[in-house]
Amino acid sequence: MSPLNTVHLQKIFNRLDKNGDGLVSADELGWLLDRIGLHAKRDELELLVGGKSLDYVDFLFFYETLIKESSVFDQETCEIEQEDNILERDLQKAFRVFDLDGDGFITSEELQIALSRLGLWDEHSGQDCRRMIDVYDANSDGLLDFEEFKDMMLVKSQS
Template identity: 35%
Template structure:
C-alpha cells in the first residue's frame, strides 16, 4: 500500500480482499432502521439550504453521536469502496424485508450533492441524521456558525457563496442559486438568514413552507 509507483501498487479493492483485513475489518451485519426508506425520501423534500447545512454538519459531529450510522454505512458498503451504489442500497432494503421505492434512483440522486452517481459517507450521514440530534441547540448553533463567517449572527449571500464555492475558479453554485437558497429561508425579507430562521428551517419537514413575503392562499 505504501508503494510509490501507482502502476504496481495494489488497488483499494484488492487490498480489501486480503484475508487479514477481512478478518479484522469486516463489519457485523447491522439491521436497517424501520424508517430507513422514509428518511431517504424525506431528505429530498428539504430546502436546498437545509440539505447543504446537514451535509456540512455531518462532517462536524463527533463519532459518539453517529456510531450506529457509521456501522450501518459500513454494512451497506459491500465492496468497501467508501460509497453506496443504488444496487447496494436496494439490496439492503430487500434483505430487511422492506419494499424499495420505485423512485429509489431519483431519491438517491437528490441526496448525491456532488453528482458522483453514488452516496459517499457524508451524504449518507446527512440524509440519515435524526432530527433529535441536529435540533439540539448547541448542534444547530455549530451548523449555523459554519456559514456565519464573520460571526454577526446572520448568513448573507456572500458568506453562503464563499462556503459553498470555496476558492474554486468555477462556481458550483451561481448567484441565482445562492439567492434562491436564502429566499427559501429568509422569513423577514432582510436578505439574510439569522439563527432563529436557521433553526426554523432545520425543524421543517419540507421545502414548501411558505415565506412571509409570499401570498398564502
C-alpha cells in the first residue's frame, strides 16, 4: 500500500463527509469500509477512531496510524516469510543427507545408513527404521517424500 498525499486524503475526506458538516462520522467511515469489504459495527468504529466522528486533522492522524500499523504488519509478515524460507532450505539440505540416491524419497535402508553415518544408529537398540518411517508416511508407500520428512522434522504426527 503506497501512502496517499494530503491532496488525495482531502478528496477522500470530502467525499466521505456526505452531509458536509466538516466531520466524517463513524457511519460515513463504515460506509467506506463496507465498500472495500471490511465490515465493522458503529460502536467498534467509534472505539477505533476515539469518538463519533473525525475532523480532517483527526482523519489524517487516523490514516497515518493505519499506514504505520500496515507497515509493521507487512514487515512482520516479510520477516516470517524469510524465516520460513530459511527453514525450508535447511530442511531440504537435511533431506538430501538422508536421500542417499537422490530420488526424492527416503527408504528405511537410507535412513538406517544415514543415521549410522551420523552416529545415531545402534543396531542393538532394537529400533526399526521401517516403523520410524511408517509413523510419518502419510500415503503409506513405505517411503518418506520431502513433505513427510518435513512433517517428521517439525514433529507433526500423522493420523
